[in-house]
Amino acid sequence: MNLHLTRRYEFSASHRLHNPAFTDEENWRTYGKCNHPYGHGHNYVLEVAVSGPVDLATGMIANLTDLDSFVEHEVIEPFDHVYLNENVAAFRERVPTTENVCIEIYNRLRNFPSAKLERVRLEETSLNSFDYSGDSGEKQS
Amino acid sequence: MATVSITRRVEFSASHLYHNPAFSPEENRRVFGKCNNPHGHGHNYVLEVTVKGEPDPATGMVLDLKELKDILQKEIMDRMDHRFLNYEVPELSGQIPTCENIATVIWRLLEPRISRGRLARVRLYETPELFVDCYGEGESSANGGGKK
Numbered sequence: 001m002n003l004h005l006t007r008r009y010e011f012s013a014s015h016r017l018h019n020p021a022f023t024d025e026e027n028w029r030t031y032g033k034c035n036h037p038y039g040h041g042h043n044y045v046l047e048v049a050v051s052g053p054v055d056l057a058t059g060m061i062a063n064l065t066d067l068d069s070f071v072e073h074e075v076i077e078p079f080d081h082v083y084l085n086e087n088v089a090a091f092r093e094r095v096p097t098t099e100n101v102c103i104e105i106y107n108r109l110r111n112f113p114s115a116k117l118e119r120v121r122l123e124e125t126s127l128n129s130f131d132y133s134g135d136s137g138e139k140q141s
Numbered sequence: 142m143a144t145v146s147i148t149r150r151v152e153f154s155a156s157h158l159y160h161n162p163a164f165s166p167e168e169n170r171r172v173f174g175k176c177n178n179p180h181g182h183g184h185n186y187v188l189e190v191t192v193k194g195e196p197d198p199a200t201g202m203v204l205d206l207k208e209l210k211d212i213l214q215k216e217i218m219d220r221m222d223h224r225f226l227n228y229e230v231p232e233l234s235g236q237i238p239t240c241e242n243i244a245t246v247i248w249r250l251l252e253p254r255i256s257r258g259r260l261a262r263v264r265l266y267e268t269p270e271l272f273v274d275c276y277g278e279g280e281s282s283a284n285g286g287g288k289k
Contacts, residue, residue: 001245001248001275001278002275002278002279003241003273003275004276005272005273006273007271008271054242054245057163057164059159059237060239
């Protein structure tokens with residue numbers, strides 16, 4: 001049976017969309033109000049989907065306690081209540097658009113030991129979300 | 142003709158408990174945590190059933206929603222709503238009634254009953270923060286495969 005288990009998490013963080021290689025005008029034209037100098041914040045909603053055989057003894061693809069503590073350690077702790085541009089090293093080099101945040105989260109979770117990571121979905125607001133399933137699976141929903 | 146998916150949502154409330162008689166009491170508590178409480182606990186489950194197919198040119202329907210509603214009532218609601226899943230649903234007997242196993246049982250109950258189109262996905266929410274998608278024995282339609 002092909003099953004995916006999905007768990008939903010939340011974290012709150014601020015970011016600023018700004019590319020130092022662009023002029024001020026280009027940054028404003030590209031990112032609009034997301035370029036305001038002091039950043040702004042969101043309540044991000046993260047969905048993590050994993051797959052694998054259901055263990056006959058436990059009835060589970062993965063124990064939620066293991067998944068929760070892995071996601072807590074790899075993502076929630078470093079991402080919650082921080083300024084992504086400064087407090088997460090990856091975003092000193094890359095603009096923390098939700099696309100890039102989604103990919104960074106996928107890469108942090110891909111080595112979950114108990115099941116295969118299928119998909120990371122990140123909602124920046126209830127109106128826009130991004131799905132990433134590895135190299136061939138980027139798309140906006 | 143284009144292939145389209147229709148999804149119907151129903152809710153049922155049920156209780157369950159996670160306990161493996163082959164485990165010691167300590168093992169049961171360690172593996173299942175508070176879900177091992179001997180008297181069980183309950184959820185409002187939300188079930189989304191997706192059927193995929195080409196609309197019938199005469200009716201414009203993939204599958205008559207009334208028919209799907211009746212199937213869900215008879216196969217799922219009558220069987221699981223306001224029940225203790227471990228003791229009152231024979232299809233789950235001998236299994237731990239996790240979201241994974243309940244979704245699999247639901248798939249097996251529904252698949253042979255779908256008269257037009259094909260069952261594409263069973264999504265079962267245990268809470269708004271936890272759900273399982275079942276795609277049957279075939280490849281995943283979520284991202285083009287990638288089974289473990």
